[in-house]
Amino acid sequence: MGFTRATGKHRRPSRLTRTTAQVAGVAAITTTGVVGGLAAPALAADTAIAPHDGLTQAVAIGDSLAEKIDAQATAQQKAAAQAKAEAEAKKKAEEAKRKAEAEAKKRAAEKAEKEREAKERAAREAERKRLNSFVSPISGSYVSTAYQAGSGLWSSGSHTGIDFHASSGTSVHAVGRGTVVEAGWGGAYGNNVVIKMNDGTYTQYGHMSSIGVSVGQDVTPGQQIGLSGATGNVTGPHLHFEARTGADYGSDIDPVAYLRQHGVNV
Structure with missing residues (x-):
């Protein structure tokens, strides 16, 4: 058709060329409303073309439409780019939030x-101290008969231990950690328990009304081993307590000094 020309490989068609192509074949609108055809021979001529009102109007409309389309495309591209940027920013923010939450959770x-480890260490340390501690064999009691007190009541002529004031049925406790080596009838001692302590010494508990442990059993400080009573050679209910260097009778040591050495004041 007339007005068309080669644009070249890298040359964009002029606005007139693009617009003319868009309206090519469309009838030019005359001022009287009559459609006039565009004569191909006239358009093919290289000579100047006289302005035509209908063609000018079509070119103007085409230019306006092209500009609107370009503007719309540009706006859409900008909107798409902005949406993409916002999506990426949101993704980064969410990822940063997840990392922060994961890090906070890890720190927590x-x-x-x-x-937990500190509590466990503290508990172990407390238990270690408890197991290495000593207590009184009768809680809240006092010594009613001293060590080595003289009397014809004892075959040796003197008291080989100390007596704690206690009514029958009072709880008797192991003074420290050890292993029961004797539990049963002990002659003049009545029902008695002997414990080999962890430090190699021995403690004896006599005249009990009942025994709550057996030979070979490990005991801990404050553990109940029986109930006080008045069995054996006694004049009334109490607890006879001895401290010894060995398991046999006659190896007794001062029970008060023994207990105080281990932190128990009696």
Whole structure:
């Protein structure tokens, strides 16, 4: 058709060329409303073309439409780019939030683990101290008969231990950690328990009304081993307590000094 020309490989068609191509074949609108055909021979001529009102109007409409389309495309591209940027920013923000939450959770877990370990260490240390501690064989009692007190009541002529004031049925405790080596009838001692302590010494508990442990059993400080009573050679209910260097009778040592050496004041 007329007005068309080669644009070249890298040359964009002029606005007139693009617009003319868009309206090619469309009838030019005359001022009287009559459609006039465009004569191909006239358009093919290289000579100047006289302005035509209908063609000018079509070119103007085409230019306006092309500009609107270009503007719309540009706006859509900008909107798409902005949406993409916003999506990427949102994704990065969410990822940063997830990382922060994961890090906070990790720190909280590590803190909880450290606190748990600290509590366990404290509990172990407390238990270790408890197991290495000593207590009185009768809680809240007092010594009613001293060590080595003289009397014809004892075959040796003197008291080989100390007596704790206690009514029948009072709880008797192991003074420290050890292993029961004797539990049963002990002659003049009545129902008695002998414990080999962890430090190699021995403790004896006599005249009990009942025994709650057996030979070979490990005991801990404060553990109940029986109930006080008045069995054996006694004049009334009480607890006879001895401290010894060996398991046999006659190896007794001062029970008060023994208990005080281990932190128990009597």
